[in-house]
């Protein structure tokens with residue numbers, strides 16, 4: 001049985017769900033937040049130590065302002081209302097991505113990270129304004145500046161995921177088979193599950209089925 005230490009999720013399909021059910025993409029984002037809560041709970045139950053959630057990509061700035069504002073408001077309210085509870089549950093929150101939002105949100109993100117930094121039950125990495133190509137270019141630049149030897153080990157030191165093991169399992173909901181600039185380096189040997197369901201329809205049962213299947217896969221890492 002494969003150990004499962006780190007699950008990464010591309011939470012896709014909110015917009016389509018919202019249009020289909022409420023005639024509003026933003027309603028889909030709101031509904032998606034309920035799935036986030038369910039999946040966090042189940043991740044703890046399954047004793048998984050790292051959960052990385054792709055919430056906003058560096059390419060998502062192309063979207064209409066109204067949708068972007070709604071998403072960041074949703075996040076801000078979520079943190080204001082839930083960070084205390086996450087902290088009590090011994091959950092650590094870490095942001096990966098470029099923190100260049102409103103002053104308020106930047107502060108809230110930093111204080112949430114600081115507050116939960118010693119927690120040990122589950123680490124949630126929230127990928128926000130995250131792009132893997134940017135992360136890698138930045139890491140190479142910093143490595144070059146440091147005059148360090150170019151090696152896998154040294155490059156890793158400059159990735160935002162430097163203290164996080166690579167994902168064992170990647171799940172992408174929303175019936176689309178692509179990586180959309182997510183953790184290109186870190187996913188080199190992850191098992192990948194593309195899920196047909198849209199993120200707001202995804203539930204614990206679906207998640208557990210994927211986990212069960214993951215546990216039974218033979219992972220070779222190049223070996224036989």
Ligand code: IPE
Nearest residue numbers: 011012013014015016017055
């Ligand atoms: C993913 O859902 C959430 C974010 C990118 C914030 P989408 O908003 O991409 O949903 P679809 O793919 O348009 O349905």
Ligand code: IPE
Nearest residue numbers: 010011012054055056057180
């Ligand atoms: C990927 O979804 C980003 C997040 C889930 C945050 P997108 O919906 O932005 O991906 P593309 O643009 O369809 O590839």
Ligand code: MG
Nearest residue numbers: 012013014174
């Ligand atoms: Mg999408």
